[in-house]
Amino acid sequence: MEIDYNELAKKYDLTRKENVDTINRFLENLSFSEETNILDFGCGTGNFTCALKRITNANVYGVEPADKMRQKAIDKNTDVIFEKGNHEKIPFMDNFFDFIYMTDVIHHIPNINVMFKELNRVLKQGGSLCIVTESHKQIESRFWAKYFPATVKVEKKRYPDIPEIVESATNNGFVFSKIETTDANHKHSISKNFLMLVENKGYSMFHLISNDDHECGLADLRNDYSKQVKIEYSHGETFLWLKKPFKNW
Template structure:
């Protein structure tokens, strides 16, 4: 088992993470966005969501990420987004400037989510909304990756705070709970050569956290199932947790 180097993964990250219009559409439905709206993408990675949201809305979209390699990729996509290197628990922007803040598939990297929510509270305006895109522990068990690589479910349920833990931490640190959305769960997915190539490149972060033996066993399972062509599975889907900043904490 090893650590994840996101400067290295940034070279192939866009093979794994495409912008998901389901999530973008949820943003547009829940948040009133104009050209003067200030939006922060926390842990923006290579800027898929950041770029497409700015292009659709023409809003003032910002991104922060700890990986310079990821941000270099993001800059190539869109010169109109403002990007800074920084940590989720030490966001390099002023107090009370953002109307909306979102985080997609990042919270499992954060060791202190109480400190994270305090920082969100600091940079958001009163009444500002937060959307956290993640997976519940139930959805982790539903992943087809968990079928082929069972130990990834074990390590990821240790990394991912479950939904009630997220809501509890948010409430302690100045936010009110708005709603939960379950997205894309149960949709049929075809897994073909691209999926196999990504597995061989270890393009999924959880593959860096299991033993070499477990990785090889899982890879062989996939190859065996795919020997006659692509296979089909059901998507585990995701969970969107919606929150709003209270005026007083």
């Protein structure tokens, strides 16, 4: 089943926003000026794009295939240029961007080899690419896997694992820089926001499991929410950093 982001656009911003820690990580790793060209690839409703524009005042661009997601982004900030595009066609000239990032996108890409080739084309030599995703191990250790075990199988099927991503990137002109993970021990009760996110199927994986599996997990989740049960987990995200090397003439 295909995820329809034009449909999800209606409710996307009810439960999803930019993650400040992610943006801080970009800022710690790179320096930005008003001359820097940044691309948010698969920018959705522009939450990260607009935040990065506010913080850096660099030239920030977003590329997004789903018209209704992109329109929400355009409505948020007219200083950011949002264009229609996808992994096959990024509507910018060669060697244009200093930095490209993608948050929560790679598992939607049908052919990551094609994507890396296209990203490599629009990135400058010496430019950086950061892919924010989750490894298979991180997917297995999500705290909600206990409520929705069916999500683990569907997620591992659509998320390329980190070695596969690195191999495809390096086959298509990138060099590996480093991997950072944000795994840390957490213990807290279920938030109202998370419950709302699940009720609204705010993560696309909830559209890939049966309604019965969703309803059943939601009933257990509501129960634990009402009792303020403390949940322990350690799963975070993976930041994969790559570079486009300078050419030796």
